[in-house]
Amino acid sequence: STLWANKSTNLQRGDTASTIDVSVLDIRNTVGNVPMEWYQDYPHIGYNLDGKKIFKPIRNKDELDEFLDKMENPDYWRTVHDKTTASDIRLTDEQVDLVHRLQKGQFGDVNFNEYEPSVDFFTNEVMIHPVTNRPQDKRSFIPSLIEKEKVSKLVHAIKMGWIKPRKPKETTPQYYDLWAKEDPNAILGRHKMHVPAPKMRLPGHEESYNPPPEYLLTEEERLVWEQQDAEDRKLPFLPQKHSCLRAVPAFSRFIHERFERCLDLYLCPRQRKMRVNVNPEDLIPKLPKPKDLQPFPTTMSLVYRGHTSLVRSISASPTGQWLVSGSDDFTVRFWEVNTGRCMKTLEVGGAVKSVAWNPNPAVCLVAVCFERTVLLLNPSLGDRLVVSSTDQLITAYEPPEEDKEQAVTWALSEGLEHNMGHRLTLTHPKAVKQVVWHGKGDYLSSVMPDNSSNLQVLIHQVSKRRTQNPFRKNKGLVQCVSFHPLRPYFFVATQRYVRVYNLIKQELTKKLMTNCKWISSMAIHPGGDNLICGSYDCRLAWFDLDLSTKPYKMLRHHKKALRGVAYHRNYPLFASGADDGSVIVCHGMVYNDLLQNPLIVPVKVLKGHQITHDLGVLDVTFHPTQPWVFSSGADTTIRLFT
């Protein structure tokens, strides 16, 4: 805009020459082409031709003035502001015309003719006389030596093979028969050791664009799928159904899946794993059929009802005619085995923990233990001669001269108690848990579990009314004890071990490691060389005493804690009762041949007892002659399986 202003002042000057009032209009600024902002802070704006200050107009135009001017002044469009003089100049018609012409790209001067005829300065015709008459140089005829040298160098380099022609770039790969000569030696060890990557999984029906409807996810399944992490999902995609092929969209994760496959191929560690394809049927051991191992109890034939609380212990008479049971309802009941009839009920002063019938058939005695007492009863059942001879045996006792201090007080029952059947009462210092007879029927052992003293096991001799404490030391909480059926051995089961003592030599002969957490019961094979242990951690351990101190066989066939185990006296059978309410009868054949290991085959699972208060079967015992098994349970019944 400053340029414009200058131009207009120049024009003005031309104009003013022709106008009359020269002195008034000629207010040219002499400061030259300097930024007018320099005079911002001064009252003047420059100097005129006479060297006088040109003063700024007193009042500047503001926006409003400008606007009004724009609206009212018809010449506003041709008014230009001159910054150098700070005045508005109205352009004349000629000036406006000039502006228009310049805007159109025409010459400023109206009179300039741009199409005047051109005049050649030099002629374009070849004249006979040259401008210069200098002869050509010699070098323009002779080939250049320098070039020759250069070329010969290149030729030499090519000859010597230093410079090679540029090979055409081969972009497309060339294929040929790569395997024309298949060399068997090329198959190296590494090819044999190569673990090929598994192939891509082949698609199932659910991947179809139009799958059967049962493969589509339901609404809930779809929601679950969406909420799962990508690794947890069973299907990596959502099955979809499209009505026609045209409607199938692109699979959005296609490139992802290919890329993941690539990653798997070069990043995933590989390992050769031997996977044996096992037929599960082959894992099941081949055992003789139970049918061939008969007889064994198969069905429940009798239920002995009468007790009102759980029946802790049962024992059969040596003749097999009677059965005694002790219960938590403070009673001892005598049953006839074949009829299931309760012959006798005896009230005792506490919950009966254990009952044991004297194994000697010539004696009719039953040991019952409750609280701190062991009671010897004569049930007066069976042969009268035997009953009376038993009474005579007890009364025939003569006290010795010197009375020894005993751990137990022996008391003979009289009067009413005698009529009820009580014969001898052994009062113990502590609560008694178990009583066991020796095979001959004269010795009796009782167990008083106590972790802190050596007085846990006592052996009583009935004929001499004598009691001994065989152990000087406490070797742990005694769970149960047992006599060897033939030899003078004594078995003591503590929580985890079974110790075998020689009673004559008075020494420890063996210590059996049961691998159980807590032994609950124990039974000795009538041959005396084998032993089974039931434990509260659902195991049954069979020990072959000749073989090892570790179990020969560990059976985990019960689901819950074992409570009782028993051997049959004649048949190769043993049974175990557990809290799962079942009695499992196994065939346990022991051979006379020392080289042959015992054969153990489970033959029958007997069920019948109801589980009450998480307790099932509490005790099992075999019939002395028949292949029958009795079991007593927490459901207050005793059952006979034949």
Place this chain on the structure above:
Amino acid sequence: MGGLQKKKYERGSATNYITRNKARKKLQLSLADFRRLCILKGIYPHEPKHKKKVNKGSTAPRTFYLFKDIRFLLHEPIVRKFREYKVFVRKLRKAYGKAEWTGVERLRDNKPGYKLDHIIKERYPTFIDALRDIDDALSMCFLFSTFARTGKCHVQTITLCRRLTVEWMNYVVTSRSLRKVFLSIKGIYYQAEVLGQLITWLVPYQFAHDHPTDVDYRVMATFTEMYTTLFGFINFRLYQTLNLVYPPKLDSKAESELKAEHEEDYAMDSESYLEKLSALSASLARVVATAEEEENQLDLFPTEGEDQENMQAREKEQKEQEAQKRLFEGLKFFLNREVPRESLAFILRCFGAEVSWDKSLCIGGTYEVTDETITHQIVDRPDMDKQYINRYYIQPQWVFDSVNAQMRLPVEDYFLGTTLPPHLSPFVEEKDGDYVPPEKLKLMALQRGEKPVQEEEDEEEEDEEEEEEDDEEEDDVDDEELTEEKNLKKMEGTRAQGKTLAVKVTPGKVKPWETGSVGNKVRLEQEEKAEEKRLAIMMMKKKEKYLYDKIMFGKKRTTREVNVVAGPEMSSLCNNKKLINSRTTCVRGHYLFTWTLVPS
């Protein structure tokens, strides 16, 4: 006593393995180069048996390579090429920095490259090895050939992939080795049997790709580099086995046929040739011109007993295969423009059909829609305006299902606009105990040659059922009432005629286990066996018991899953009121399950 104290981790498995970082340092390569080398040479990490021992007592997660593998890489000539390339890049950068354009040009001309031929030969010493490993190569090349030329990878790679896949498809067509096809939601699966090897590949549907950002294309490009080399050599060898010219050339006769009028307008000569090849509508030129490949018959050897049976089975199989190869022979197809042309043309040509398409769709169509001899037209639209009476208008799924069934399926289910039957995967082989979709059962019956007599009835009923189901439950009740009323009317009618009502008494069947002698015995025996098994399981050793339990658990789970798949329908069926009717068909998708219940 004496000797040196043995140090830990200086022998045994600790020295057989090497961590990735150590391997990289030993090879003096950057991680990217190491990765590239591993991909090209097919080296993969190994999982040691005792990780802690190998990791020198540490349990930090590390990837281990076999030390032998890394030693094997040390002598690889391609490693030197990698280094040369690194130097080249450095020089080029320098030249750019100094604006030495002649230098840049010279460097570019001498850009170091490498070939992978020797690696392929080394990795796959025999041709069959290579062929076994081609699945991934095929899928990858088919994917890359569909990429747009937008800079995700080199244009040369894309064209090369396209060329190789076209060659492969032409080979499969000529050798007629396609076996199974499957339309999945991911793409189209193909399975071919080439020289006794089953080769499966997946081709995406023809759409522009939405390129993900979390995918490293360099890795994919390296794989593709290796795969294209492998694939090219395999193609060469395969063409050689069939006596075909490689690179493939069209039959001279076919070439003249395919000569279009305005071909110059269509594309450049070099480009249109690949297009013509990829149209798959013409046969290829052979090195030695033979009329047709003669049937190679199985030689007969005098055999006995079991061998003979095997022989017969093999012969039968061969025959079936031959029949499958000629599945569509003699049929003339026309593809509408909305169906996937390439895949259908490929499949149809693989089984001997003639195929053509609209001229505006692609080069290579040999006849027009108006051709009267066309037997099938494949359409994928709800309706057509102009239909010819002497051809079937079928949906593309018919082709796929027929190939999988190895027989021409009845076309009725696939007509224009009908609801298609489900498309099943041919790759699933059901073991006993697995769930078999009823459609498959039906198909198997069809393959055995049983006539689907019921089907028509079923379909009719299905239609009725659908109508019924459209109405509400009230309708059902009405129906029952109606039938009852009808029965009553009938009875009244007979009474009026003065005849006694014919009362039918059907003898009741006694269930086998309720009869005394035979059934009881069978049942007892079964029970005894079960009991025996249970008791024997008790005697199992702990280890074996664990294994046994695991196997049984797996078996039970599969049956449970099968029940889940088949379950809801079954249970809903049982609740269905319509079971009261004497004959009920249940619509599960389409047709199926027929019950006949006699009201007792």
